[in-house]
Amino acid sequence: MERFKPDARGYYGAYGGAFIPEMLLPNVAELQANYLSIINTESFREAFHKLLRDYVGRPTPLFYSDNLSKRYHTQVLLKREDLCHTGAHKINNTIGQLLIAKHLNKQRIIAETGAGQHGVATATACALMGMECTVFMGSVDMQRQAHNVERMRMLGAQVIPAESGSKTLKDATNEAIREWIRHPKDTHYVIGSVVGPHPYPDMVALFQSVISEEIGKQVQEQFGKAHPDVVIACVGGGSNAIGAFYHFIDNEHTRLIAVEAGGMGLESGKTAASIALGRKGIIHGSKTYLMQTDDGQIVEPHSISAGLDYPGIGPAHAYLRDTNKIEVVSITDEAALKAGLMLTRTDGIIPALESAHTIAYLEHLQAGPDDVVVVNLSGRGDKDLITYQNYFNHEQ
Amino acid sequence: MSNRLDLLFEDRSAFRLSIFFTAGFPQLEDTAALIEALQHSGADLLEIGFPFSDPLADGPVIQSSSQQALVNGMSLAVLFEQLEEIRDRIHIPLVLMGYLNPVLQFGVTAFIEQCVACGIDGVILPDLPADVYVAEYKAAFDAAGLAFIPLITPQTSPERIRFLDEQCSGFIYMVAGHGTTGGAISLQEEGAYFQRVKEMGLRLPKVAGFGVKSSSDIAFVQQYAEGVIVGSAFVQHIAGGCSDESIRSFIGGLKQVN
Numbered sequence: 001m002e003r004f005k006p007d008a009r010g011y012y013g014a015y016g017g018a019f020i021p022e023m024l025l026p027n028v029a030e031l032q033a034n035y036l037s038i039i040n041t042e043s044f045r046e047a048f049h050k051l052l053r054d055y056v057g058r059p060t061p062l063f064y065s066d067n068l069s070k071r072y073h074t075q076v077l078l079k080r081e082d083l084c085h086t087g088a089h090k091i092n093n094t095i096g097q098l099l100i101a102k103h104l105n106k107q108r109i110i111a112e113t114g115a116g117q118h119g120v121a122t123a124t125a126c127a128l129m130g131m132e133c134t135v136f137m138g139s140v141d142m143q144r145q146a147h148n149v150e151r152m153r154m155l156g157a158q159v160i161p162a163e164s165g166s167k168t169l170k171d172a173t174n175e176a177i178r179e180w181i182r183h184p185k186d187t188h189y190v191i192g193s194v195v196g197p198h199p200y201p202d203m204v205a206l207f208q209s210v211i212s213e214e215i216g217k218q219v220q221e222q223f224g225k226a227h228p229d230v231v232i233a234c235v236g237g238g239s240n241a242i243g244a245f246y247h248f249i250d251n252e253h254t255r256l257i258a259v260e261a262g263g264m265g266l267e268s269g270k271t272a273a274s275i276a277l278g279r280k281g282i283i284h285g286s287k288t289y290l291m292q293t294d295d296g297q298i299v300e301p302h303s304i305s306a307g308l309d310y311p312g313i314g315p316a317h318a319y320l321r322d323t324n325k326i327e328v329v330s331i332t333d334e335a336a337l338k339a340g341l342m343l344t345r346t347d348g349i350i351p352a353l354e355s356a357h358t359i360a361y362l363e364h365l366q367a368g369p370d371d372v373v374v375v376n377l378s379g380r381g382d383k384d385l386i387t388y389q390n391y392f393n394h395e396q
Numbered sequence: 397m398s399n400r401l402d403l404l405f406e407d408r409s410a411f412r413l414s415i416f417f418t419a420g421f422p423q424l425e426d427t428a429a430l431i432e433a434l435q436h437s438g439a440d441l442l443e444i445g446f447p448f449s450d451p452l453a454d455g456p457v458i459q460s461s462s463q464q465a466l467v468n469g470m471s472l473a474v475l476f477e478q479l480e481e482i483r484d485r486i487h488i489p490l491v492l493m494g495y496l497n498p499v500l501q502f503g504v505t506a507f508i509e510q511c512v513a514c515g516i517d518g519v520i521l522p523d524l525p526a527d528v529y530v531a532e533y534k535a536a537f538d539a540a541g542l543a544f545i546p547l548i549t550p551q552t553s554p555e556r557i558r559f560l561d562e563q564c565s566g567f568i569y570m571v572a573g574h575g576t577t578g579g580a581i582s583l584q585e586e587g588a589y590f591q592r593v594k595e596m597g598l599r600l601p602k603v604a605g606f607g608v609k610s611s612s613d614i615a616f617v618q619q620y621a622e623g624v625i626v627g628s629a630f631v632q633h634i635a636g637g638c639s640d641e642s643i644r645s646f647i648g649g650l651k652q653v654n
Contacts, residue, residue: 019496021453021522022547023571025556164459170450177452178576184551282497282523283450295471296501297449 004205004249006316010198011287013322015315018197020285023181027189028197028285030104035199038103039096039206051095052210055128056085058092060211062218062374067346068359074367077228078349078377079215081240088352088379089208089240090121094190096207098125101188108132108183111190112176114141114169114236115307115354116148117379118192123157133157136175138168141306148383166300169236169310173284193237194314197285201314208243215374216247229371232257233378234357235328236272236308238317240378249325257365258317259357261303262330272301273330274313275321283312289321304333304387305353307379335360337391340381352379353387400489400517401543401566404441405601411618412440413650414603416493416627418461419444419478420470422635427478433640435488437647443520443625446475446494453522455578457628461635472502476510483515491545491566493520504533508540518543518566530563537565547571550589554596561598568593570604570621578628579607583616590620611652626650 010016010032020028038044052058060080068076081089094111101109109131113119119135126133135152139161142149152159165171173195180189194201194208212231219228227248233241235258248254263271271277278289283298290312291299303309320326331339336353339360344350351359355378367373381388404412415434419427427444434442447462447470454462475492482490492511499507499521511519519542524533526546537544543566548557550573561568570593572586573579586604593602604617605625617624633646 017528018525019523019528020525022525022552023453023522023549023574025525026551026553164463165449174450174452178455181453182575182579184549184574279501281500282495284452285523292497292501294501295473296498297466298497 004246006198006202010202012316012319015286015288015318016198016201017287018285019282019287020197021181023184024177027180027184032199034104035100035203038100044099044103047099048096052092056091056095057083058210059214059218060084062215062222064222065347068362071346072362072365073369074365074371074373076362077372077374079211079244079374081211081376081378082349082351082355082380086117086121086124087382088117088121089211089243090118090192091124092210092243093192093204093207093239094118094121094125097188097190097203098129098131101131102129104188106186106188108134108187109190110134110136110176110179110187111192112136112169112172113192114172114309115305115352116141116145116152116383117307119157119159120148120151120155122190123152123155126157127155134179135159136162136172136179138162138166138172140167141169141172144387145306145383169306170298170301177284193239194242194316195237195284195286195312201286201316204239205242205246205316208239209246211240211243211376212245212247215244219372219374223372225372227251227254228374229253230255230257230365230367230373231376232259232358232361232373233376234259234308234354235313235317236261236310236354237312238314240376242314242316244374244376245326249320256326257361258326258328259361260328260330261305261308261357262332263302263304265332266330270302272303272309272311274301274311275317275328276330278313286315288315288318289313304336305357307352307354308357329361329364331357331360337388340388341392349377350381351377352381353384355379356381399541399543399566401441404489405567405622408601408622412603412623413438414441414443414623414625415439415630415647416443416445416625417631417634418458418465419446419475420465420468421461421631422464422637424468424470426638427475428482430638431482431486431490433638433643434647435486436640437644438651439488439647440623441489441491443491443493443627446470446472446492446498448495448498451495453576455576455628457578457632461631472498472507476514479514489517490515491518491520492516496521496524505536508536508542511542512540516542518545520545520569522547526560526563534563545569548593550574550586557593557596557598561600564600567601567603567623568598569625570602571606572604573607575606577606583608583613590617594620611650614650
């Protein structure tokens with residue numbers, strides 16, 4: 001079967017493309033022309049696979065949670081991406097992109113980060129492969145994820161605060177793109193999600209697709225089933241979700257559920273539910289759903305989780321939504337915080353606030369007792385301790 | 397009627413000064429008065445920036461002017477209202493510059509109609525790649541007599557420059573250096589690139605910009621191009637207010653021959 005991919009110009013249906021200024025064209029064209037041929041070489045595959053296995057710690061376990069299964073009267077499995085080296089799925093992509101950057105003889109790496117997980121994963125891969133690393137991070141995010149800022153610095157990366165706009169992920173991305181414009185020859189930009197101009201959405205999806213590849217094998221081994229009945233993942237830009245969905249996209253027996261960050265509620269004006277509230281437009285070089293004013297100005301999003309605090313959505317998800325291949329739901333900040341504590345107490349796993357959104361959705365899921373429900377636990381919650389603490393101290 | 401940009405650049409021996417400013421900055425209602433003052437001060441053409449929340453190709457000066465303009469209430473709809481009767485008083489070419497998303501939300505057809513109604517001569521949309529322009533919008537722009545002005549950089553290949561020269565119109569915006577607008581560049585380092593483009597003998601006139609701020613910068617560019625664009629330096633100059641006198645002295649300073 002042919003893999004899920006955009007057309008030659010980078011479109012998933014009406015979404016995607018490469019809406020970039022002429023200044024970025026050489027950089028992007030170089031990637032477009034080379035990414036697939038590099039990824040398909042035997043030496044790349046071997047190096048990538050070996051690093052994912054021996055360095056990242058893949059395959060990550062698929063953990064059958066007795067407690068959640070009893071609680072929700074179905075079979076709940078947690079795909080433990082939180083056990084990846086550095087604590088989230090993000091490193092699957094940064095390892096892949098660093099290998100591509102090496103292949104293209106780039107000397108310097110730049111990245112944007114929201115929660116800091118992608119920044120840490122990029123700084124980690126750069127330390128391993130001996131590359132200079134600069135990470136742009138919104139100054140608001142630097143405060144709420146201070147721990148990850150220190151990790152990046154310890155890993156040798158320079159962290160530059162983005163002070164424009166809402167000082168979060170969107171603005172960090174703007175600054176990273178501007179930096180790339182200023183350094184068109186020696187620098188590779190490691191985008192952390194399935195957003196940005198073609199070929200990023202496809203390239204990042206390919207590197208993250210290892211998640212669903214493993215889920216498929218593990219469900220087969222543990223249940224003797226060809227595929228799970230439900231896969232649930234959170235979406236900000238959508239990289240862990242596309243990774244968890246990838247091999248089941250054309251399988252009509254698997255329900256794919258994308259959980260957006262509802263923030264303070266869809267009606268509140270303080271939300272990051274870009275698919276629910278967005279309209280078609282252009283953000284960061286890609287045509288997709290985004291939250292915007294009638295005048296086409298991008299709206300500042302809100303989510304308690306820095307990793308979901310993004311006003312757009314990867315173009316593949318926009319297409320999958322329009323073609324009804326995924327269901328899109330949203331979970332509020334408060335429900336996510338409560339679900340995070342619940343999982344901590346029932347299973348001894350502190351989830352990232354991003355991933356806590358997926359746990360919170362279990363309460364609303366309609367599933368049969370024999371259904372195999374896979375929840376993609378995309379990251380661990382150490383980085384969110386202060387946010388969790390503030391919330392629960394306030395509640396008591 | 398012929399496009400005013402084509403008429404302006406008919407005489408390739410003359411050197412033209414273009415000024416960029418952000419519509420709605422420093423005050424929402426400054427647009428029309430600024431255009432008049434700039435024409436009277438001797439600017440040969442104007443680029444009117446319509447603000448966007450996330451201007452990827454712009455440096456800090458134009459970013460913050462855009463943000464202020466949005467806070468002031470500027471939008472494409474407001475801008476077209478302000479420009480409605482501008483052609484009663486203004487004869488120099490006017491170009492709109494901004495990002496694609498506001499245009500898409502306004503509607504490309506409605507945008508072109510409004511440009512024609514207000515006497516706009518050309519459009520610069522940095523994040524609308526020329527390939528997409530040619531495939532989807534060129535026919536409508538051509539029919540309306542509206543120029544689509546392309547950007548090139550030191551990295552743009554000769555083949556690509558030829559393609560842009562054939563398919564686009566108005567002039568070629570020669571971006572100096574690798575950077576966003578208002579960058580600290582050494583123009584002298586761009587001599588080889590400017591010379592290379594000059595020797596291509598292009599159909600369209602070349603106008604250089606990004607980081608140009610002084611009369612000596614302009615004298616340097618004059619060796620290679622038919623015009624020059626001053627943006628960030630002007631926006632910074634009027635940030636505190638834009639009296640006719642201060643605009644006259646700014647333009648006068650740029651036109652001073654060293």
